[in-house]
Amino acid sequence: MSDRHVDQVAARVHTIVSDIFRSLDHILASVETCYHASSSFTCADLVAVRPEIFACLSGKRDVVAGAGVIVAPGVLADRRRWLEWWQAPSEQDPTFLDVDLDPESLDFYDYTAAEWFAVPERTRHRHIVGPYVDYGGTDTYMLTFTTPAEVDGRFLGVVGADVRAARFEALLLGVLAAGPAQITLVNGEGRVVATNSPRLPAGSLLLDPGPDRRPLPGLPWSIVTSARDRAISPR
Template sequence: MSDRHVGQVADRVHTIVADIFGSLDRILASVVTCYRASGSFACADLATVRPEIFACLSRTNEVVAGAGVIVAPGVLADRRRWLEWWQAPPEQDPIFLDVDLDPDSLGFYDYTAAAWFAVPERTRRRHIVGPYVDYGGTDTYMLTFTAPAEVDGRFLGVVGADVRVARFEALLLGVLAASPTEITLVNGEGRVVATNSPRLPAGSLLPDPGAERLPLPELPWSIVTSVRAGVGHGVKR
């Protein structure tokens, strides 16, 4: 194992993640300001948060596929549930994601049961979910980054961003390609987030669940390493 290359990958992962959460922090600050300025926090008030949502989508072009605010039930004065969520199709203006929030409907979307909402609500800490296939939106592998929104002890909901796994992996390509070691970033379930191995597509399960892992501080991910096929034997990849 090359500690230097593993360290470079770990540093790069933390930099990318910090940048994404940095954008979410700006949305979060806008939500808090909106809540404090509103006499009766209502759906229409969230329009003041949209500039930061759109700025996040613009700033993280092609990396973040969607971003916004998911409000906890009962927080808004005029809506029991609400997603102020906007998607960013390539080379298009943001599009509002309209989902069925009627609990009496067959298509009801109970977002409170999703880990990306439930975990920050319980822990009041940032969370990352995925990779998973976003069947309801883009039909591609996604990571969902969320952070809790809280004011004076009241949980308002979460701010979040959907990140395309392919783009996340592309941001790591430079440090991954430079490593003579096979390096794979996996989540807690052993699913591949990013790798320099052509044998392991993103979202697949690591073949050896017992492989030694190096946990990344403050992230639900680990790095797994092994000798890279063909390295040192004159085999071109």
């Protein structure tokens, strides 16, 4: 595997990721504007953010399955917790994701414990989680992209997008297939994000990454160029 091909794959990965985060930046800017404009930040203020959320969903309908704002506890004046999260069913208008945010409920959804929320809160940096099976939403493999929302040092929550792992891989197939050998994009746990091998489905755990593992700067992923086709079940 030539360094040139690895460079091409790395560049394509960074382009796709940057494009997704660019859409989130538009939502983030809208959140910050609403926060500054409100004397008492409430759920009603977040309605003004929906056009940017819907624009992200419509502009990237073939890739993004859901997007929105997940508010840190205590930020809103009228709700302790809140998800302004919208999903994009195929060829349908966005639908609001209604989850149980009552801590006393058996079905309580404590999103503050999720990696995609907790890591940006701690680091104040962008984060990517996955691939993982979204059992609570679409039951498909997802990558979750989040970026922290912060105003004057106060953490407001995160802005995020759920990206279909299959579609993310499809965006890479052209450059992946251009090389003569196997090349696989894996996360920090060794799970397959994308590959040109039909024997390594997304989410599989690569058992033998081998020595040729190149980390991607600024991303929690690496490119593996000499692994054997051995993986365990993705579930």
